[in-house]
Amino acid sequence: xxxxxxxxxxxxxxxxxxxxxxxxxxxxxxxxxxxxxxxxxxxxxxxxxxxxxxxxxxxxxxxxxxxxxxxxxxxxxxxxxxxxxxxxxxxxxxxxxxxxxxxxxxxxxxxxxxxxxxxxxxxxxxxxxxxxxxxxxxxxxxxxxxxxxxxxxxxxxxxxxxxxxxxxxxxxxxxxxxxxxxxxxxxxxxxxxxxxxxxxxxxxxxxxxxxxxxxxxxxxxxxxxxxxxxxxxxxxxxxxxxxxxxx
Amino acid sequence: xxxxxxxxxxxxxxxxxxxxxxxxxxxxxxxxxxxxxxxxxxxxxxxxxxxxxxxxxxxxxxxxxxxxxxxxxxxxxxxxxxxxxxxxxxxxxxxxxxxxxxxxxxxxxxxxxxxxxxxxxxxxxxxxxxxxxxxxxxxxxxxxxxxxxxxxxxxxxxxxxxxxxxxxxxxxxxxxxxxxxxxxxxxxxxxxxxxxxxxxxxxxxxxxxxxxxxxxxxxxxxxxxxxxxxxxxxxxxxxxxxxxxxx
DNA sequence: GCCTACAAACTTGTATACAAGCTAAAAAGC
DNA sequence: GCTTTTTAGCTTGTATACAAGTTTGTAGGC
Numbered sequence: 001x002x003x004x005x006x007x008x009x010x011x012x013x014x015x016x017x018x019x020x021x022x023x024x025x026x027x028x029x030x031x032x033x034x035x036x037x038x039x040x041x042x043x044x045x046x047x048x049x050x051x052x053x054x055x056x057x058x059x060x061x062x063x064x065x066x067x068x069x070x071x072x073x074x075x076x077x078x079x080x081x082x083x084x085x086x087x088x089x090x091x092x093x094x095x096x097x098x099x100x101x102x103x104x105x106x107x108x109x110x111x112x113x114x115x116x117x118x119x120x121x122x123x124x125x126x127x128x129x130x131x132x133x134x135x136x137x138x139x140x141x142x143x144x145x146x147x148x149x150x151x152x153x154x155x156x157x158x159x160x161x162x163x164x165x166x167x168x169x170x171x172x173x174x175x176x177x178x179x180x181x182x183x184x185x186x187x188x189x190x191x192x193x194x195x196x197x198x199x200x201x202x203x204x205x206x207x208x209x210x211x212x213x214x215x216x217x218x219x220x221x222x223x224x225x226x227x228x229x230x231x232x233x234x235x236x237x238x239x240x241x242x243x244x245x246x247x
Numbered sequence: 248x249x250x251x252x253x254x255x256x257x258x259x260x261x262x263x264x265x266x267x268x269x270x271x272x273x274x275x276x277x278x279x280x281x282x283x284x285x286x287x288x289x290x291x292x293x294x295x296x297x298x299x300x301x302x303x304x305x306x307x308x309x310x311x312x313x314x315x316x317x318x319x320x321x322x323x324x325x326x327x328x329x330x331x332x333x334x335x336x337x338x339x340x341x342x343x344x345x346x347x348x349x350x351x352x353x354x355x356x357x358x359x360x361x362x363x364x365x366x367x368x369x370x371x372x373x374x375x376x377x378x379x380x381x382x383x384x385x386x387x388x389x390x391x392x393x394x395x396x397x398x399x400x401x402x403x404x405x406x407x408x409x410x411x412x413x414x415x416x417x418x419x420x421x422x423x424x425x426x427x428x429x430x431x432x433x434x435x436x437x438x439x440x441x442x443x444x445x446x447x448x449x450x451x452x453x454x455x456x457x458x459x460x461x462x463x464x465x466x467x468x469x470x471x472x473x474x475x476x477x478x479x480x481x482x483x484x485x486x487x488x489x490x491x492x493x494x
Numbered sequence: 495g496c497c498t499a500c501a502a503a504c505t506t507g508t509a510t511a512c513a514a515g516c517t518a519a520a521a522a523g524c
Numbered sequence: 525g526c527t528t529t530t531t532a533g534c535t536t537g538t539a540t541a542c543a544a545g546t547t548t549g550t551a552g553g554c
Contacts, residue, residue: 030504045295080386087329087335286508288508
């Protein structure tokens with residue numbers, strides 16, 4: 001594949017995983033072309049690839065948008081993740097010690113990020129746990145699938161998650177790793193299933209995805225100097241929005 | 248998505264699933280464009296989408312080719328399928344009666360195709376069992392994933408499978424459905440894992456994918472009137488090759 | 495003052511032309 | 525006769541021009 005195209009794809013996907021791009025964000029072809037210093041053709045390639053991966057969508061002659069999953073799609077994404085990640089733990093016969101060490105270190109980083117209050121890397125690390133798990137216990141193909149699904153669920157969380165329970169999630173991860181260390185993969189699998197179900201249960205899927213989310217994004221507090229925002233933001237998280245900085 | 252592009256994508260993917268396109272088949276942009284009555288631009292779109300789905304690959308300025316998975320990639324594909332399909336059965340709490348009925352009917356069709364010696368639909372049905380399962384017990388997202396993976400494993404079987412054990416596979420399917428009927432999903436999950444592992448074990452992954460496969464394809468017996476082919480084909484299956492008929 | 499109709503600007507959709515590179519066949523040299 | 529070099533043809537890679545449609549801003553009518 002063309003390296004330039006792959007770069008664009010990767011940049012957008014990792015920005016989504018890090019929570020730096022909100023669902024519904026418009027991704028103009030020309031803007032991206034200028035930003036990456038390539039022609040529209042390349043950008044279109046990357047976009048179509050990302051569309052296949054379920055991360056962006058095109059609205060005819062209006063532009064490309066980061067997907068805003070419906071409630072139904074949200075359920076599907078979580079269901080799929082539960083199936084795969086439970087299956088992964090259930091299928092693996094034994095966890096090698098080096099994998100276990102890496103996972104424990106990762107969980108430690110999660111806790112550190114939570115305690116230091118680093119919101120940006122916190123969300124990123126919580127998602128990365130699952131990706132690393134797939135990478136360590138599965139294979140590249142599985143990792144790719146989990147990565148795309150995690151991107152989806154990250155976007156879903158931005159749309160439907162009233163309150164982020166980062167601490168609880170990290171605790172769950174800890175428990176899962178503990179079960180793996182005790183070589184009780186069946187328990188680990190069950191905990192993983194419960195963990196994902198819990199995150200899903202924490203969503204408010206009755207609330208329609210906010211059609212004003214994009215607008216709120218632009219008017220988010222961080223763009224002002226004052227710290228008393230006049231624009232209320234019900235439950236969407238503030239984003240650093242380092243993407244598409246020039247305009 | 249553009250309907251024309253989707254058509255091309257779907258046509259190629261389903262042809263692969265049906266075993267009508269062999270791994271390594273060259274898919275020229277212009278030929279496909281003529282065949283579908285569209286411009287190369289559209290064909291390229293479809294190809295790039297299929298590339299992200301892991302079904303075709305582009306060789307720079309040489310053309311698009313249906314993937315010929317390496318031994319390593321073959322292992323990854325089977326591992327991934329095992330993880331997901333075991334996870335699916337393990338996660339589902341109960342199988343609704345109408346799903347059970349549909350699956351039983353499907354298995355009956357498998358047996359009928361095997362007994363009647365219909366090789367073409369036989370292979371197609373055996374793969375479809377897993378796709379239908381994902382569709383019935385999972386969701387659209389999961390079905391799409393399984394479909395792409397099944398396309399991969401179908402191609403792998405064409406490359407590495409010395410002898411097809413269709414009857415055995417169908418028996419396995421029957422046992423899995425029986426376990427589901429007995430509401431023993433844990434057993435069903437275990438049987439599924441063993442079934443996929445068995446298919447994988449039946450492969451000869453030490454044998455390099457035959458570099459002459461493409462050539463044999465062109466000289467395959469079906470293109471001659473006589474039924475004593477002068478070109479030996481070690482273990483690749485004969486294909487009807489209804490695809491790309493005009494030239 | 496408000497609503498509607500029109501126009502201008504902007505964005506993607508699509509085809510096409512040409513560039514770049516690969517393959518294979520023909521020609522030249524030994 | 526065999527090897528090497530050149531050349532011609534074919535296929536993808538990329539940019540660009542223009543078509544088609546959407547949005548937004550503006551002017552006109554009520």
